[in-house]
Amino acid sequence: MPPEPQPSPAAPDTAAGQRATAPSHGWAERLRALGPVLGLVLLCVAGTALNSDFATLDNVMNVLTRTAFIGIIAVGMCFVIISGGIDLSVGSMAALIAGSVIMFINWAGPATGSPLMAVILGAGLAVVLGALFGLAHGLLITKGRIEPFIVTLGTLGIFRAYLTYFSNGGAITLDNELSDLYAPVYYGSLLGVQVPVWIFLVVAIVGALILNRTAYGRYVQAIGSNEQVARYAAVNVDRVKILTYVLLGVCVGIATLLYVPRLGSASPTTGLLWELEAIAAVIVGGTALKGGAGSITGTVIGAILLSVISNILNLTSIISVYLNAAVQGFVIIIVAFLQRGRR
Amino acid sequence: MTTFTRRIALTAVAAAAIAASLPALAQEKVNLGVSIPAATHSFMGGINYWANQAKKDLEKQHKDLKITIKTAANASEQANQLQDLTTVTKINALVVFPFESAALTKPVAQVKAKGAYVTVVDRGLTDTSAQDAYVAGDNTAFGKIPAEYIAKQLGGKGNIVALRGIATTLDNERMDAFNSVLKGYPDIKLLDAKYANWNRDDAFKVTQDYLTRFKNIDAIWAADDDMAFGVLKAISQAKRDDIKIIFGGAGAKDMVKTIMDGKDKRITADVSYSPKFIYDAIKLTAEARLKGEKLPATTIIPSVLITKDNAKDFYHPDSPF
Numbered sequence A: 001m002p003p004e005p006q007p008s009p010a011a012p013d014t015a016a017g018q019r020a021t022a023p024s025h026g027w028a029e030r031l032r033a034l035g036p037v038l039g040l041v042l043l044c045v046a047g048t049a050l051n052s053d054f055a056t057l058d059n060v061m062n063v064l065t066r067t068a069f070i071g072i073i074a075v076g077m078c079f080v081i082i083s084g085g086i087d088l089s090v091g092s093m094a095a096l097i098a099g100s101v102i103m104f105i106n107w108a109g110p111a112t113g114s115p116l117m118a119v120i121l122g123a124g125l126a127v128v129l130g131a132l133f134g135l136a137h138g139l140l141i142t143k144g145r146i147e148p149f150i151v152t153l154g155t156l157g158i159f160r161a162y163l164t165y166f167s168n169g170g171a172i173t174l175d176n177e178l179s180d181l182y183a184p185v186y187y188g189s190l191l192g193v194q195v196p197v198w199i200f201l202v203v204a205i206v207g208a209l210i211l212n213r214t215a216y217g218r219y220v221q222a223i224g225s226n227e228q229v230a231r232y233a234a235v236n237v238d239r240v241k242i243l244t245y246v247l248l249g250v251c252v253g254i255a256t257l258l259y260v261p262r263l264g265s266a267s268p269t270t271g272l273l274w275e276l277e278a279i280a281a282v283i284v285g286g287t288a289l290k291g292g293a294g295s296i297t298g299t300v301i302g303a304i305l306l307s308v309i310s311n312i313l314n315l316t317s318i319i320s321v322y323l324n325a326a327v328q329g330f331v332i333i334i335v336a337f338l339q340r341g342r343r
Numbered sequence B: 001m002t003t004f005t006r007r008i009a010l011t012a013v014a015a016a017a018i019a020a021s022l023p024a025l026a027q028e029k030v031n032l033g034v035s036i037p038a039a040t041h042s043f044m045g046g047i048n049y050w051a052n053q054a055k056k057d058l059e060k061q062h063k064d065l066k067i068t069i070k071t072a073a074n075a076s077e078q079a080n081q082l083q084d085l086t087t088v089t090k091i092n093a094l095v096v097f098p099f100e101s102a103a104l105t106k107p108v109a110q111v112k113a114k115g116a117y118v119t120v121v122d123r124g125l126t127d128t129s130a131q132d133a134y135v136a137g138d139n140t141a142f143g144k145i146p147a148e149y150i151a152k153q154l155g156g157k158g159n160i161v162a163l164r165g166i167a168t169t170l171d172n173e174r175m176d177a178f179n180s181v182l183k184g185y186p187d188i189k190l191l192d193a194k195y196a197n198w199n200r201d202d203a204f205k206v207t208q209d210y211l212t213r214f215k216n217i218d219a220i221w222a223a224d225d226d227m228a229f230g231v232l233k234a235i236s237q238a239k240r241d242d243i244k245i246i247f248g249g250a251g252a253k254d255m256v257k258t259i260m261d262g263k264d265k266r267i268t269a270d271v272s273y274s275p276k277f278i279y280d281a282i283k284l285t286a287e288a289r290l291k292g293e294k295l296p297a298t299t300i301i302p303s304v305l306i307t308k309d310n311a312k313d314f315y316h317p318d319s320p321f
Helices: A010-024 A026-050 A057-082 A090-112 A115-142 A148-167 A176-182 A195-213 A215-225 A227-232 A237-263 A274-284 A296-315 A321-338 B002-026 B042-061 B075-087 B101-113 B139-153 B169-182 B200-213 B225-238 B253-261 B277-290
Strands: B030-037 B065-072 B093-096 B117-121 B133-137 B158-164 B188-195 B219-221 B245-247 B298-301
Touching: A026 A296, A026 A321, A057 A090, A057 A195, A057 A215, A057 A237, A057 A274, A057 A296, A057 B200, A090 A115, A090 A148, A090 A176, A090 A237, A090 A274, A115 A148, A115 A176, A115 A237, A176 A237, A195 A215, A195 A237, A195 A296, A215 A227, A215 A237, A227 A237, A237 B200, A237 B225, A274 A296, A274 A321, A296 A321, A296 B200, A321 B188, B030 B042, B030 B075, B030 B277, B042 B065, B042 B225, B042 B277, B065 B075, B065 B277, B075 B093, B075 B101, B093 B101, B093 B277, B101 B117, B117 B277, B133 B139, B133 B277, B139 B169, B139 B219, B139 B245, B158 B169, B158 B200, B169 B188, B188 B200, B200 B225, B225 B245, B225 B253, B277 B298
Parallel strands: B030 B065, B030 B093, B093 B117, B117 B133, B133 B298, B158 B188, B158 B219, B219 B245
Antiparallel strands: none
16 A cells, blocks of 8 residues: 555544534534625625626626636536645646647638538537546546646646647637637527526536536545545545546536637637636635535536626726736635635 | 976966957857747747747848847746856847846846846836847837827717736836827726736626626727737627727737728727837847947837738738737
């Protein structure tokens, strides 16, 4: 048995302690889960008070559609974090996938003679690439036994450098005709709701079902809570962990295939800091950064909360533009305070 | 013993003489170092392209010229590379595009102290004695020209929103110049100016929110061609037709092409701020040094209005920008 990175004898004790105390503080738990919702409601009230246009359907749709990218990635990130891992590369990964997909569609359009086919294959390629990148992460982390922080810090640089190389530092742009064909995937709507919002909803529901209603979901939580115990309970830890990274990769792929038609271009600034936004959404939503427990609903609310803040700031000019980032920081800390608890 | 000492002294003198004559011979060659930020966005992509283009063209023309290009991802990496250029590459001339003004003043001053001729590009150092020459684009004109153009096109009356880049002195200079022109037009209202980080996605979001907030906008100063791209997408999504003018900035090839072909009636002008100035700076420095001459202390590459008439002079289809 190889020595685990953190086999401190205290770890199982604290985990067991949490287990024991959690049920007795049921109401506190419930309040904790309500923290992000409370934060979001307060923000929305503030937003409406500051600008009456905030509560319009158009604005709500804008915000939700914008959230879709980060939100979908955050759902995948939620699994990785609950299992006790982390992925810093998702922003760069999204950028590289976007660039590769655009180059592929530009090539496949004329090559296959069917623009529609090229777009469909391109969208498929986004998901496949995401899954492959995730698989590479998972294998390096489990079989290669390298810390996830280091593996994904490495690929963060690698992915973005390759995109910069492919684009010569400029932008990779989708050909006009193909871009028009692909546009409805972002700009189109179904029953008055934009397509990315629907897909965000589906991804969140599927994510919640996997996490709460399947054996796999329970294994993910078990590993994050105590990897050693999960191993003794005959859980195939490596396989479960690899799958969480693949799942996240697929989520990044889905987010990217929705992102590409928005601007029809990818540049070295695409997806910059998405990893931090996704991680922040997960943590603000009530998932513990050290793993073990978390919720998809919280993550979705966390993601919406983050984009609502910047939306409100754009809709008003009462605060100096120089302080926008500070407001964001304050709100994140306040919401985290509202849902504090287990330590 | 005395003869021995004398011999040592003689050898030392001879060695010193040889050593002294070597740099004298090498002096005729110009070993030029170029230090620029890495290609992390379109504009820097252009800077990298034009720096490499300058190396290709100038080394072909001049046998005595050697150009070494280094790209850095941040200020401290750039400082390290400047050290390497002096100690390892042994440059005698330097063209540097500093990441930040303050952080790189000392490292550049050290290169100059070692005897290299230093040309600083775009961002001025906080201590100008650390440089021999300064070559830059015109940030005041970058803000003034669009303000004048928009004011004239709107007939001195209307609502404008503006986007800003990243909070830097360069961005402030542009915004101040823009504002000072608008002071002369009391009927033009600048509704708001928010940061969109010279980034397409951020420009898209900020514009969406502007469109939600303001029901009547006559002109948008996107202040950068990358940001103008995001602005256009946001407008077409909101299906708004009140915006008459969209003014970018810098002269990216796609934007210049749009103006040249008259493809979009909202985009009829742009202001030049071409990354090609790095090419000019390298060329000016190399050629002056080959002749043993100096550059004027400050060279400003003017920013000019690009319209349909002169667009073809600014169109470089091979450049990534």
